[in-house]
Amino acid sequence: MKEIITVNGLEKNYKDKKVIQGMSFEVKCGEILCFLGPNGAGKSTIINILTGTLSYDKGDIRYAGEKLKKNDKHFKQNIGVVPQDIALYEDLSAEQNLKFFASLYGLKGQELKERVIKSLEFSGLLNRGKEKVNTFSGGMKRRLNIACAIAHQPQILIMDEPTVGIDPQSRKHILESVKKMKEEGMTIIYTTHYMEEVEEISTRILIMDQGNIIATGTKESLKEQIINSKKYSIEVDDCHKVNIDSFYQIEGVKEVSIKGNKLEITTLVSVENLDKLIGKLIDDGIRINHLTYQSESLETVFLNLTGRNLEN
Ligand SMILES: Nc1ncnc2c1ncn2[C@@H]1O[C@H](COP(=O)(O)OP(=O)(O)OP(=O)(O)O)[C@@H](O)[C@H]1O
Numbered sequence: 343m344k345e346i347i348t349v350n351g352l353e354k355n356y357k358d359k360k361v362i363q364g365m366s367f368e369v370k371c372g373e374i375l376c377f378l379g380p381n382g383a384g385k386s387t388i389i390n391i392l393t394g395t396l397s398y399d400k401g402d403i404r405y406a407g408e409k410l411k412k413n414d415k416h417f418k419q420n421i422g423v424v425p426q427d428i429a430l431y432e433d434l435s436a437e438q439n440l441k442f443f444a445s446l447y448g449l450k451g452q453e454l455k456e457r458v459i460k461s462l463e464f465s466g467l468l469n470r471g472k473e474k475v476n477t478f479s480g481g482m483k484r485r486l487n488i489a490c491a492i493a494h495q496p497q498i499l500i501m502d503e504p505t506v507g508i509d510p511q512s513r514k515h516i517l518e519s520v521k522k523m524k525e526e527g528m529t530i531i532y533t534t535h536y537m538e539e540v541e542e543i544s545t546r547i548l549i550m551d552q553g554n555i556i557a558t559g560t561k562e563s564l565k566e567q568i569i570n571s572k573k574y575s576i577e578v579d580d581c582h583k584v585n586i587d588s589f590y591q592i593e594g595v596k597e598v599s600i601k602g603n604k605l606e607i608t609t610l611v612s613v614e615n616l617d618k619l620i621g622k623l624i625d626d627g628i629r630i631n632h633l634t635y636q637s638e639s640l641e642t643v644f645l646n647l648t649g650r651n652l653e654n
Pocket residue numbers: 356359361379380381382383384385386387388503535
């Protein structure tokens with residue numbers, strides 16, 4: 343995949359506070375690049391710098407190989423921006439909002455009419471086009487906000503936490519739309535602190551923390567690189583019969599503990615030892631009632647990288 347945006351050594355400071363600390367990354371044509379990071383990681387700062395609404399102190403940004411100028415018209419024509427806060431005219435109808443935003447990009451006449459209808463259709467609001475925005479739910483406003491950003495058919499869509507505080511149905515609609523836009527060839531930059539969204543839509547992930555990129559890759563490669571242990575939770579009939587020390591003799595076992603009637607075993611991903619763990623319990627005359635395996639998640643990736651949870 344060809345690179346469409348490249349960012350090199352980007353820095354942003356607020357007085358003495360470094361909020362972006364020399365970040366370098368590229369955005370590839372046709373990908374859904376997700377910036378995943380906790381509140382305050384610097385996601386919005388990066389988005390605002392990319393979209394030209396915020397200045398930066400060091401580094402450079404290139405679009406299709408060319409260094410971006412201040413207020414670069416060519417770049418602005420080719421991007422669509424969905425800001426974190428909804429930016430719509432509440433007293434205008436959905437259709438009027440779309441017309442206004444699309445006309446800023448030079449659309450007019452028949453083309454404008456067609457694009458307004460297509461964008462309303464895309465956002466699932468075709469039958470609400472004549473209604474004023476102030477009668478819409480939060481989720482509908484979010485969907486219209488996205489429609490306004492894509493009405494001029496940008497090459498790159500930049501979305502800053504577009505699903506915060508909305509109903510599950512609208513969230514589902516937005517995530518499906520993002521996947522559809524990718525299928526149609528759009529490049530998408532998407533920031534979020536919801537790892538399940540990243541699991542669902544990303545083709546590549548940049549994990550951010552405190553103004554730095556701390557890991558990059560697909561969800562599969564990140565899990566493979568970073569998570570080296572897995573956890574079994576085994577519900578047994580009588581925990582008192584469990585001899586914890588003896589489990590440490592099994593290859594791969596890193597940690598064993600008892601919580602209530604559950605035996606929790608953390609073991610290396612690289613060692614297949616489930617048969618031995620179960621064998622030991624059976625040999626000791628302990629009955630297994632239930633066994634669960636904690637699936638590897640991006641939350642675990644973040645926890646392994648930083649020692650903290652993503653969502654607090
Ligand atoms: N105008 C400002 N003055 C000083 N510090 C700021 C300013 N704007 C943002 N920051 C700080 O920059 C850091 C990054 O903020 P940013 O909004 O980019 O994070 P974020 O990852 O987008 O988080 P959120 O999900 O909460 O929006 C934070 O520590 C924030 O407090």
